[in-house]
Amino acid sequence: MKSNAIVIAALAGVASTSPVDTRQNGGGDGPFGPGTYKTESSLQQHTIYMPTKSTGDTKLPVLVWGNGACSADGRSNVQLLQQIASYGYLAISSGGPGQQGSTTAKMMTDSIDWAVANAGKGAYANVDATKIMAAGFSCGGTEAYAQIWDSRVSTVGIFSSGLLDNQTAASHFDKPILFVLGGQSDIAYANGERDYKNLPANTPAWKGNINVGHGGTLGDQNGGKFGKAGLNWLQYVFRGDAQAKAYLDGGYKADGWAVETHAFDQLKPKV
Known part of the structure; x- marks a missing residue:
């Protein structure tokens, strides 16, 4: 299988909720914020992020996330x-809050399995598991790549990452891909650039570079400019949001991004 060719390695019902320190403060500037996190006994070794305000009739697409260094x-x-x-998404990070050790691509697949099984039920009644993005930073990005063959995944996000083995595999990728890179000082810059260039002619992609190095602004408030690019991609791909499209089309210039797009006009939002 194609997925077996992608090597994962480091680059440098409603269940009861477990209490987590400081999560009540939350974060984010979206209309359903603050965003907060919790754990579920039905999904061990994962952290679930949700809005705190009611989303009403707004459905929550799903982001499954892999951490840097596969933390x-x-x-x-x-x-x-x-x-x-x-902003009205369910995000699932591999690994529990404060957990030590390493994650695997299978843990991200477990997140997808769990989201599909629980969407529409109980506390997750508004979750829409027909809209799933797999994304990650550095080693977590390679975990996201491993999900690209999963029919339940609509799009993939690569943050300061790239293929480590089978380096021509991107020539077979057929799902929309977001590349968020930290410029030439980013250790993953060459890998991300290579993957982007290897994409098939009809695979939509948006690649942004900003000179902030590996991981860039992910630790800044709201994920900084890396987070802004990721959020706008989600908002356009899953909601067809006009402001998000405007950002991806040229609004990014105000934030200093150097952008290339690939078959971007063929990207049809999954609304």
């Missing part, structure tokens, strides 16, 4: 994931 601490990118949750 098992599900709070590794808390700023980014709380921001995304505050």
Whole structure:
């Protein structure tokens, strides 16, 4: 199988909720914020991010996330994931809050399985598991790549990452891909650039570079400019949001991004 060719390695019902310190403060500037996180006994070794305000009839698409260094601490990118949750998304990070050790691509697949099984039920009644994005930072990005053959995944996000083995595999990728890279000082820059260039002619992609190095602004409030690019991609792909489209089309210039697009006009939002 094609997925077996992608090597995962580091680059440098409603269940009861377990209490987590500081999560009540939350974060994010979205209309359903703050975003916060919790754990579920039915999904061990994962961290679930959700909006705190009612989303009413608004459905919640799903983001499954892999951390840098394949870290098992599900709070590794808390700023980014709380921001995304505050805009009406369910985000699932591999690894529990403060957990030690490493994650695997299978843990991300477990997130997808769980989201599909629980969407439409109980506390997740508004979750829409027909709209799933797999994304990750650095090693977590390679975990996201491993989900690209899963028919339940609509799009993939690569943050400071790229293929480590079978480096021509991108020539077979046929789902929309977001590349968020930290410029030439980013250790993953060459890999991400290579993958982008290897995409098939009809695969939609948006690639942004900003000179902030590996991981860039993920630790900044709301994930910084990396988070802004990721959120706008989600908002356009899953909601057809006009402001998000405007950002991806040229609004990014105000934030200093150097952008290339690939078959972008063939990207049809899944609304």
